[in-house]
Amino acid sequence: MSQHRAMLEIHALEKRFGQTEVLKNIDLKVREGELVFVIGPSGSGKSTMLRCCNRLEEPTSGAIMIDGARITDIPRRDLDKMRLKVGMVFQGFHLYPHMTVLKNVMLAQVKALGRSKAEAEARALDMLDQVGLKHKADARPSELSGGQQQRVAIARAVALDPKVMLFDEPTSALDPELVGSVLNVMKDLRQKGMTMLVVSHEMAFAREAADRVVFMDGGYVVEQGPPEEVFGNPKSERLKAFLSRVSGTAAA
Amino acid sequence: MRFLETFFNPAVIGQYLPDIIAAMWVTIYLAVATVLTGVLLGAGLACIRAANLKSVNFCIIVFADVMRALPPLVLILILYFGMPSVGLSLSAEVVIWLVLSSVLTAFAEEIFWGGLTAVPAGQWEAGRATGHSKFQTLIYIALPQAVRMGIPPLVNRILATTKLTALGSVIGVKEILSVASSAQSFSGSATPLTMAAIAYMIIFIPAVIASHWVERRFSYKM
Numbered sequence: 359m360s361q362h363r364a365m366l367e368i369h370a371l372e373k374r375f376g377q378t379e380v381l382k383n384i385d386l387k388v389r390e391g392e393l394v395f396v397i398g399p400s401g402s403g404k405s406t407m408l409r410c411c412n413r414l415e416e417p418t419s420g421a422i423m424i425d426g427a428r429i430t431d432i433p434r435r436d437l438d439k440m441r442l443k444v445g446m447v448f449q450g451f452h453l454y455p456h457m458t459v460l461k462n463v464m465l466a467q468v469k470a471l472g473r474s475k476a477e478a479e480a481r482a483l484d485m486l487d488q489v490g491l492k493h494k495a496d497a498r499p500s501e502l503s504g505g506q507q508q509r510v511a512i513a514r515a516v517a518l519d520p521k522v523m524l525f526d527e528p529t530s531a532l533d534p535e536l537v538g539s540v541l542n543v544m545k546d547l548r549q550k551g552m553t554m555l556v557v558s559h560e561m562a563f564a565r566e567a568a569d570r571v572v573f574m575d576g577g578y579v580v581e582q583g584p585p586e587e588v589f590g591n592p593k594s595e596r597l598k599a600f601l602s603r604v605s606g607t608a609a610a
Numbered sequence: 611m612r613f614l615e616t617f618f619n620p621a622v623i624g625q626y627l628p629d630i631i632a633a634m635w636v637t638i639y640l641a642v643a644t645v646l647t648g649v650l651l652g653a654g655l656a657c658i659r660a661a662n663l664k665s666v667n668f669c670i671i672v673f674a675d676v677m678r679a680l681p682p683l684v685l686i687l688i689l690y691f692g693m694p695s696v697g698l699s700l701s702a703e704v705v706i707w708l709v710l711s712s713v714l715t716a717f718a719e720e721i722f723w724g725g726l727t728a729v730p731a732g733q734w735e736a737g738r739a740t741g742h743s744k745f746q747t748l749i750y751i752a753l754p755q756a757v758r759m760g761i762p763p764l765v766n767r768i769l770a771t772t773k774l775t776a777l778g779s780v781i782g783v784k785e786i787l788s789v790a791s792s793a794q795s796f797s798g799s800a801t802p803l804t805m806a807a808i809a810y811m812i813i814f815i816p817a818v819i820a821s822h823w824v825e826r827r828f829s830y831k832m
Contacts, residue, residue: 442741452736470741
């Protein structure tokens with residue numbers, strides 16, 4: 359996919375929380391339609407990096423570009439518009455518990471994007487259909503399983519037609535038997551050409567579906583490449599050590 | 611027979627029933643005005659507090675603490691008997707409405723604010739990440755959840771505060787207790803006080819039942 363332009367670019371990204379340096383010097387490019395997987399030990403800064411990409415976390419320094427437009431030093435009032443271009447899926451789903459599933463998928467379309475209610479509803483139903491949950495449109499989030507809630511959360515983000523989707527450990531809070539349904543929705547999205555940056559521990563899924571795997575440790579990108587390279591022929595000691603620690607999942 | 615004669619004297623009932631009914635309307639409109647003002651202002655102050663402006667929040671906290679600490683009767687007496695000396699004469703009804711609304715505003719603000727702080731951070735992040743402004747996230751996502759969490763304590767507080775309309779009897783508002791106690795003095799019978807008790811129950815028992823309905827209607831599992 360190297361002929362495609364970069365949809366998300368991170369240059370020399372640094373993030374400090376007080377004295378703690380979480381991201382030291384991150385450079386990363388995600389091309390249009392590419393699915394990039396980020397792996398690494400906990401505390402390596404994966405989630406923080408992801409959260410810098412829609413500025414839920416303020417970078418300390420460095421630049422981030424979405425579709426060629428710099429998002430790191432835009433004024434606060436332009437943040438909301440920028441975030442429409444960057445969808446995010448959280449480990450904890452964070453559906454709105456006081457609304458039906460349909461309203462969850464409609465809210466930002468109407469309030470943030472300015473679509474008409476009819477248009478938003480049609481799109482929401484279409485999105486719910488795509489994640490296999492159209493029949494749950496009138497249910498409350500609490501009536502859904504974790505896997506179903508996460509699929510609704512994906513529908514809610516994708517309904518806004520983002521340029522990039524960020525996934526922050528989307529299956530870590532799920533029972534093992536529910537993981538597959540969420541991964542299938544993500545595979546579907548990839549086939550439709552969505553650009554995706556995924557932080558996850560689903561090594562088997564990374565092997566199968568990722569275009570590129572990025573290994574982060576200690577606030578740096580240590581190694582990256584196609585999944586077969588990263589998993590089959592790790593170069594750095596740190597990646598070898600990490601893979602052997604998680605080998606239960608990696609070998610699967 | 612002595613008991614019925616004392617508390618349920620038919621002649622006294624007949625004589626004072628129209629007065630008591632008129633007084634019920636006064637109690638009802640004071641209560642409704644207090645609830646509307648107190649709940650709306652309380653929600654408004656909680657939202658303003660969410661904007662996190664230091665000096666503004668300081669004022670809100672001082673207001674809420676003072677209003678919750680002072681006995682409402684003290685405020686009522688100060689406003690009704692004290693303010694005319696500095697050139698501000700308020701009618702007795704306005705004083706009751708002002709004091710009870712302020713007290714309810716203070717409690718409602720604290721209840722809604724408690725609810726807002728209990729809304730998980732992830733809800734705010736989900737709202738902001740989908741392009742809502744901070745204000746939109748507050749109004750459409752956080753506040754509705756805060757209100758639902760606050761309904762049980764808020765209903766209790768509303769009932770407690772609206773019953774304090776009886777304090778109007780101290781400054782001559784023609785509400786239920788005031789009318790009943792002057793009727794009791796004139797007639798020498800305790801019957802008007804029984805009528806007052808029944809009148810309060812006619813107003814507040816349906817309110818309590820309605821509050822159960824509201825609590826059920828707006829509850830949901832997280």
